[in-house]
Amino acid sequence: xxxxxxxxxxxAGAELDAFTARATGAGAIVSFTGVVRDVAGxxxxxxxxxxxGMTERAIAEIVDAARSRWDLAEVLVIHRHGPLAPGAPxxxxxxxxxxxxxxxxxxxxxMDYLKSRAPFWKKEITQRGEHWVEATTQDEDALSRW
Amino acid sequence: xxxxxxxxxxxAGAELDAFTARATGAGAIVSFTGVVRDVAGxxxxxxxxxxxGMTERAIAEIVDAARSRWDLAEVLVIHRHGPLAPGAPxxxxxxxxxxxxxxxxxxxxxMDYLKSRAPFWKKEITQRGEHWVEATTQDEDALSRW
Amino acid sequence: xxxxxLYFAWVRERIGLPKERVxxxxxxxxxxxEELRAREPxxxxxxxxxAALKVALDQELAEWDAPLAGVREVAFFPPxxxx
Amino acid sequence: xxxxxLYFAWVRERIGLPKERVxxxxxxxxxxxEELRAREPxxxxxxxxxAALKVALDQELAEWDAPLAGVREVAFFPPxxxx
Numbered sequence: 001x002x003x004x005x006x007x008x009x010x011x012a013g014a015e016l017d018a019f020t021a022r023a024t025g026a027g028a029i030v031s032f033t034g035v036v037r038d039v040a041g042x043x044x045x046x047x048x049x050x051x052x053g054m055t056e057r058a059i060a061e062i063v064d065a066a067r068s069r070w071d072l073a074e075v076l077v078i079h080r081h082g083p084l085a086p087g088a089p090x091x092x093x094x095x096x097x098x099x100x101x102x103x104x105x106x107x108x109x110x111m112d113y114l115k116s117r118a119p120f121w122k123k124e125i126t127q128r129g130e131h132w133v134e135a136t137t138q139d140e141d142a143l144s145r146w
Numbered sequence: 147x148x149x150x151x152x153x154x155x156x157x158a159g160a161e162l163d164a165f166t167a168r169a170t171g172a173g174a175i176v177s178f179t180g181v182v183r184d185v186a187g188x189x190x191x192x193x194x195x196x197x198x199g200m201t202e203r204a205i206a207e208i209v210d211a212a213r214s215r216w217d218l219a220e221v222l223v224i225h226r227h228g229p230l231a232p233g234a235p236x237x238x239x240x241x242x243x244x245x246x247x248x249x250x251x252x253x254x255x256x257m258d259y260l261k262s263r264a265p266f267w268k269k270e271i272t273q274r275g276e277h278w279v280e281a282t283t284q285d286e287d288a289l290s291r292w
Numbered sequence: 293x294x295x296x297x298l299y300f301a302w303v304r305e306r307i308g309l310p311k312e313r314v315x316x317x318x319x320x321x322x323x324x325x326e327e328l329r330a331r332e333p334x335x336x337x338x339x340x341x342x343a344a345l346k347v348a349l350d351q352e353l354a355e356w357d358a359p360l361a362g363v364r365e366v367a368f369f370p371p372x373x374x375x
Numbered sequence: 376x377x378x379x380x381l382y383f384a385w386v387r388e389r390i391g392l393p394k395e396r397v398x399x400x401x402x403x404x405x406x407x408x409e410e411l412r413a414r415e416p417x418x419x420x421x422x423x424x425x426a427a428l429k430v431a432l433d434q435e436l437a438e439w440d441a442p443l444a445g446v447r448e449v450a451f452f453p454p455x456x457x458x
Contacts, residue, residue, distance in 0.1 A: 013159030115458035266374035
């Protein structure tokens with residue numbers, strides 16, 4: 001299991017290859033990459049705030065829960081903080097398992113929990129002003145799927 | 147949309163990066179990579195047979211169906227044929243969308259249909275002999291999810 | 293009519309060839325299989341259980357009772373195992 | 376007791392600082408918020424609607440009525456938006 005919380009950019013392709021190399025014996029590798037999208041009003045930057053210390057702890061708990069639920073050969077979570085330009089990668093999750101369903105479900109699960117239970121907050125800084133991205137009830141409801 | 151049916155290996159990481167660069171405006175990128183797993187008895191090779199012509203046609207139909215169902219900025223399907231060594235990549239699917247759920251669902255859908263509706267047949271060549279991989283009823287049942 | 297008939301995976305192996313041209317008046321894939329089965333034991337072995345097989349007409353999956361009229365290429369194979 | 380109190384996102388912005396040490400006898404986060412709210416308008420603004428906020432005790436999400444006894448670090452923030 002690899003968890004990284006960092007300000008620097010990461011190269012999703014190189015991360016995927018390194019992850020696959022570590023995941024010996026796995027037949028199914030799923031990755032998710034989140035990218036900063038432009039928004040109406042013209043995005044200047046997406047600012048991501050975090051709670052150092054709790055972030056690592058919360059992500060480790062989420063990953064542990066996924067590993068106890070699915071048989072995963074390997075798990076990767078990378079999440080950035082700081083100001084990110086449109087088009088920049090925000091975060092990445094990868095899961096490896098013997099079977100496809102486990103890899104897909106675990107990646108989806110990790111994303112649901114990272115979204116609502118890892119202490120990150122997004123602020124959109126646009127040409128028209130800035131505002132904090134609000135959590136949606138769908139985000140919270142998504143957790144009840146599991 | 148990019149569909150490739152090929153004997154040569156591919157580099158999943160480089161494919162993911164090129165895919166992400168093409169998927170302008172997408173906030174969510176999901177990839178699936180299938181890798182040849184070793185099996186009890188010791189796998190020498192996984193031989194993948196295809197139906198040239200129908201393969202491309204079937205994959206294009208599956209991709210079109212996914213695109214009509216979800217709003218996808220970009221779709222990638224790579225599927226290999228010929229003899230593959232343990233640990234080699236078999237195939238890859240990637241989906242890009244504005245939103246996470248669409249990217250995840252579309253990738254899962256593509257995999258379900260590629261598994262049961264694209265004309266590929268897998269034969270395991272092991273130390274103990276060779277045999278054709280049989281389709282399972284779960285594979286077929288998976289299609290009724292959609 | 294003359295059909296291009298293709299065999300894949302263990303159907304190809306049992307019959308011993310990947311494709312052949314077949315002269316037939318069969319109206320459906322089911323009738324075509326009946327004719328082939330009667331030819332030689334290797335065909336009978338390949339088509340022993342058509343419930344375990346699929347058929348494609350001109351590269352599209354089809355039913356066993358679909359009409360063969362106008363079709364140029366017929367393929368028989370076990371259920372696919374892609375992905 | 377002395378608590379390290381942290382604020383994130385718009386809670387931090389409204390209060391105007393990321394953290395501070397708070398001397399309190401509050402038994403729960405709810406009671407602590409009452410005390411902070413009474414201090415100054417900027418705290419009242421930040422804590423106007425606690426239903427829109429979450430609280431963590433020693434870096435674990437907690438209930439508003441959880442005991443503060445033994446806790447060293449309390450954080451207040453809006454619902455997370457990671458991923």
